[in-house]
Amino acid sequence: MKKITIAIDGFSSTGKSTVAKRIAKHLGYVYVDSGAMYRAVTYYAMQQGFIDSNHFNIEGLVENLKAITISFKFNNALGFAEVYLNGINIENDIRTLEVSSFVSKVAEISEVRQKLVEQQQQLGKDGGVVMDGRDIGTVVFPDAELKLFLTASPENRAKRRFDELVKRGDRVLYDEVLKNVEERDYIDSHRKDSPLVKAEDAIEIDNSNMSKEEQFHIVLGLVDKRINSI
Template identity: 50%
Template sequence: MDKAIIAIDGFAATGKSTLAKRLSKHLGLPYVDSGALFRGITFLALEKGWITDNNIYEKSIEEGINELKINFDSLSNSLTLNKRDITNQIRSKLVSSYVSQIAKLPFVRYYLVKQQRQMGSSNGLVMDGRDIGTAVFPEADFKFFFTAKPEVRAQRRWEEMEANGYSLNYNEVLKNILDRDKIDTERKVSPLIKADDAIEIDSTYLSLQQVFEICIARINDK
């Protein structure tokens, strides 16, 4: 499938990234994790001291990203920041606790929308995020919107982080999920909403294989 753009939006821990990677491989399209890009900027802000004790210095971040070189490698699923691999660092608890606050900053979203569109301008792609089908690629060939019960999403995220060596309390993960939902859906710029022409999939009781088959069937039907 040459140059098709597939947009996958939805809430945190609904299986977007896992499904997007599988679709990418199956269809022979590059994969881009847009959430990793926002996490990269959040990591940089923390490292540079632009976030301290719940204070976010927006002016410093805005000036800093103008000199930023951020790249997501679709082959290795790795993120580099100024040529430094930060793939593992962006998944930390600290980055997770601030990423939605950074993602709601208008200048951050405008900066990354431009980057994301450039990524899909030549060969098409599969991209997952919060506003891919509404703001980044409103004319995407295929759009999917993922949802699931918060408790199930928190359990998935907790298991994922435990497997990666992070020791967290389930209730803490659930609170983070709910907080992110609130920030994502209520932000003024590009809030998390379902595009009118997106196919909604509730993954609460579905396996990855079932979700994959639903998406492929929809793509093949078009």
């Protein structure tokens, strides 16, 4: 059976990674979290002092991109691949609200996008891949056999993100999370390089009032239909 490329785009906290991981595991495909790659670069920029709440040394980050190596290693206990920065596991470090507050600004930088898009295309060059992000169906894999675009209301997405952060022990306020969601939406949708837009041939799924299980079965149905049509 032919292995296809599945591109899943959408706004933050729409459950892209969750459904992408399940679909990839179900099909035996490779899963690539492109958002984690941008978070890794953001985390590096924070650690090196290139970005904080008061300044962003874009030139410094761009000059040091060659020093960044991002990789994924499958964790059997967790059932998914964790992200590594220069050989160090940073899976938990990149999931904080602080990283979230800077990642869209870092993702705006053309040199950053060029570096990561090249890596993403290499990872998926042979098909059999599920990749989620902001520009997968429009830039990374414009010829993907199946493109999905996930959306939900900002309030619903902020509540999901808030619950995740609280569950892992982070001390955050819902209003802070909602503000972050809305700010990321604006930056992602208005950046000059590869803005977040729905590909013309993408299937839109509004999961505002949908459970993870419902979304999984809807997406799986679309996947099966597409594979059987080839």
